[in-house]
Amino acid sequence: MKDFLKYLLATVIGLCIVGAIFTIIGIASIAGMVASSGTETTVKDNSVFVINLSGNVAERSQSNPMNQLLGDKFTTYGLNDILNSIRKAKEHEKIKGICLNAEAFVCPSASLQEIRNALLDFKESGKFVVAYGGNYSQSTYYLASVADKVAVNPQGSLAWHGLAAQSMFLKDLLDKVGVEMQIFRVGTYKSAVEPYTSTEMSPANREQTQAFVNSIWGQMVKNVSESRGIPADTLNALADRNMDFQPAEAYIQTGLADTLLYKDGMLAYLKQLTGTDEDDNLNTLYVEDMVNVQRNIPKDKSGNILAVYYAAGEIGDGALASDEGINSEQMINDLRRLREDENVKAVVLRVNSPGGSAYGSEQIWREVTLLKEKKPVIVSMGDYAASGGYYISCAADWIVAQPTTLTGSIGIFGVIPNAQKLLNDKLGIHFDVVKSNRLADLGDISRPFTEEEKNLVQGMVNKGYELFTKRCADGRKMPVEDIKKIAEGRVWTGEMAKDLKLVDELGGIDRAIAIAAERAEITEYTVMDYPKQEEFFLSLLNSTTDHYLSAGLKEQLGEWYEPFRIVKNLKNADHIQARMPFILTIN
Structure with a gap:
């Protein structure tokens, strides 16, 4: 018995010691991550800024402490960090050029265009831009085409095949499980409900999709043609050949690329460009390094703030909003604080949203209207500013969009499931109800709607559409009749x-900031981003297993993450929606 107690005590003491050691190591690791994240990057002479075109691109970067603590490499770059890094590299005298390293890259078309324009601006400094890749995707080649020299691995590939937009349809699946989606909508082109009711695109949806695919592809061809000196007709002919499966030599022959190099050859070429000796290491910087490079500009002492407010993701209503999107309650509180802050002289509303809750969109619209009464409000549209995303934009003083932004989609729909067949026939579950009034159980998913109930819901959807089009007409200073001619739920590109006249000007966020400063009549100001991002420790405390798993799924699934996200959030979705088509993949 004494030996047992002795061993038990030794085990407990040992576990306590090990626990204490791990706790100390954990605290040290966290302290190290915090310290390293705020340490200023030292730039060495003759450095090259390497942009790894890999992972996903979001509007803003947000570090995930769970990933860092567990050592996972879920790579999601913030568009803001990429653009700021390119700007810093242009200004820094020790950085001699940029190398684009093409890998697997998930980045929507408008963000691609924003990055590409930043690279073109960088080239005006006279510094070099070169690109290298073993397997260029079409997106990475679109960016790489700005380079002074495009190099491909001799055994590599370069994608150039055109665009395709794909929608997923669930009707047959729902029929098999016994669920009928009861649809209420306004707008011939409001195709977000089609996945529930059809197995293919309607003629109207096919028409609008073909139009915006052609518009986006036309922009890509035009830009590549200008950079590579290849006629647009020739580029389309090459796409028809599907250059993805052509030998590497064909890329040189057609002018898509300039040279074939292995990685060691590319490294030698970069050393030559920077004047680095063959035996010395090449000095390189990456986006995560550039974030902590200080800009050599005078500090503003005016006290003027030009606020950039990021409204990204699906629009949700208050407590029911997804933490991956826009919480309407939080956003209106944030905008109210910006309205009341006398130091904030103008606001750029950066919208990257396919829409969402019609009710939430109306609340945000109201706060944007109040904000505009006090100071200039300029909208900068990202990849999407459609449906509810356009709703919250239309009241601004001026709207700036990229040519490939997807916007419009001015329409309303409602979806309420009828699971009677699933519950009764498939699962053998039956319901009975006692009610005080005739329509007390309207919306019960265990039975279909009556005609009276259908008319009530459709009436509410119609009312929402009338309000939406009025908001757009008032904001754009156009007759409602003219808005309705281009509404009907149709999606348009920024171009x-x-x-x-749904947008005022084509350009990126830098142009929107310049306009905001002009409207506010300020020449000295500090640009500040809102809402404020969480500090490391607070982010760690708020991290959940769900956040961690979502980040992992997004990294692994890429463009196919969206269907899973939408299904996950269905339980909290507002029944009346102003949003883009259900699932749309462009590649």
């Missing part, structure tokens, strides 16, 4: 929307 098309400008011709329709």
Whole structure:
């Protein structure tokens, strides 16, 4: 018995010691991560800024402490960090050029265009831009085409095949499980409900999708043609050949690329460009390094703030909002604080949203209207500013969009499931109800709607559409009749929307900031981003297993993450929606 107690005590003491050691190591690791994240990067002479075109791109970077603590490499770059890093590299005298390293890269078309324009601006400094890749995707080649020299691995490939937009349809699956989606909508082109009701695109949806695919592809061809000196007709002919499966030599022959090099050859070429001796190491910087490079500009002492507010993701209503998107309650509180802050002289509303809750969109619209009464509000549209995303944008003083932004989609729909067949026939579950009034159980998913109930819901959807089009008409200073002609739920690119007067100007976020400063009549100011991002420790405390798993799924699934996210959030979705088509993949 004494030996047992002795061994038990030794085990307990040992576990306590090991626990204490791990606790100390954990605290030291966290302290190290915090310290390293805020340490200023030292830039060495003759450095090259290497942009790894890999992972995913979001509007803003947000570090995930769970990933860092567990050692996982889920790579999601913030568009803001990429653009700021390119700008810093242009200004820094010790950085001689940029090398684009093409890998697997998930980045929507408008963000690609924003990065590409930043690279073109960088080239005006006279510094070099070169690109290298073993397997260029079409997206990475679109960026790489700005380079002074495009190099491909001799056994590599370069994707150039055109664009395709794909929608997923669930009707047959729902029929098999016994679920009928009861649909209420306004707008011939409001195709977000089609996945529930059809197995293919409607003629109207096919028409609008073909139009914006052609518009985006036209922009890509035009830009590549200008950079590579290849006629647009020739580029389309090459796409028809599907260059993905052509031998590497064909890329040189057609002018898509300039040279074939292995990695060691590319390294030698970069050393030559920077004047680095063959036996010395090449000095390189990456986006994560550039974030902590200080800009050599005078500090603003005016006290003027030009606020950039990021509204990214699906629009949710208050407590029901997804933590991956826009919480309407939080956003209106944030905008109210910006309205009341006398130091904030103008606001750039950066919208990257396919829409969402119609109710939440109306609340945000109201706060944008109040904000505009006090100070200039300029909208900068990202990849999407459609449906509810356009709703919250239309009241601004001025709207700037990229040519490939997807916007418009001015329409409303409602979806309420009828699971009677699933419950009764498949699962053998039956319900009975006692009610005080005739329509007390309206919306019960265990039975179909009556005609009276259908008319009530459709009436609410119609009312929402009338309000939406009025908001757009008032904001754009156009007759409601003119708005309705281009509404009907139709999606437009920024290029098309400008011709329709849904947007005012084509450009990126830098242009929107410049306009905001002009409207506020300020020449000295500090640009500040909102909402404020969480500090490391607070982010760690708020991290959950769900957040960690979502980050992992997004990294692994890439463009196919969206269907899973939408299904996950269905339980909290508002029944009346103003949003883009259900699932849309462009590649």
